[in-house]
Amino acid sequence: MRVRKRWHLRMPVNAQGEWIDTWQFNEGRVLDIPGPIRFPVRPTGVVLEYTLSMGIPVVHRRVVSLFERLGLDREVQFLPAEVEGQTEPWFIINTLQVIRCIDDARCEEVFYWQPEDERPDKLGEYQNVRGLKVDPEKIGGANIFRPWGWLVALLVSERVKQAMEDEGITGIDFTPV
Structure with missing residues (x-):
């Protein structure tokens, strides 16, 4: 996302031009969106x-082809999308796994919702995570997923990272966790 003079995808809309709820793409479930x-x-x-558009990964067909070659079809759902001004196929990557794997002790800072925050629906959940670190023992063989409690992060295995770099996919930026 640090490419100078790059394009910026805005909030996704449906055929009627109405905004689409972007949080549904973080829930780790198959979606049926008309x-x-x-x-x-x-x-x-x-x-x-x-x-990314509002945290949603939007990818060119080349990324889909790479993920298919890597056998990630059970870990992600590819939702067709149209990008203004583009004639080639684009897709949303909907990640199908949420894994409870955050290593609180190794993170830079972890903040939880407290009673004084007056959000009983979120009490005890993550409010903010800085310097995210995960426990590799809890990840198993997952290649792409979101960490439970901090769904704004999209994590990939070293295997996927290396394949994307080897393929020369533009727009990627990896941070070790």
């Missing part, structure tokens, strides 16, 4: 094969 899902682009700029 298409098409459209992404306005503003500003236009350098097209990236991997980009």
Whole structure:
């Protein structure tokens, strides 16, 4: 996301131009969304094969092909999308796994919702995680997933990271966790 003069995908909309709830893409479940899902682009700029719109990974067909070759079809759902100004196929990567794996002790800082926050629905859950670290023992053989309690993060295995780098996928930026 640090590419200068890159394009910016805006909030996804349905065929009627209404915003689509983006949180559903973080829940780790198969989705049935009547298409098409459209992404306005503003500003236009350098097209990236991997980009985020409101935390949703939107990828070029080349990324889908790579993930299929890696056998990730049980770990992700590819939802067709239309990107303004583009004629090639684009897809949302909907991750199908949420794994309870955050290693609180190794994270830089972890904040939990407290009674004084007046959010009883979130009491004891993560409010913020800085310097995310995970316990590899809890991940098992997962290749792509979101960590339970901090669904804004999308994590991939070293295998997937290396394959994306080897393939030269544009727009990716990895941080070790």
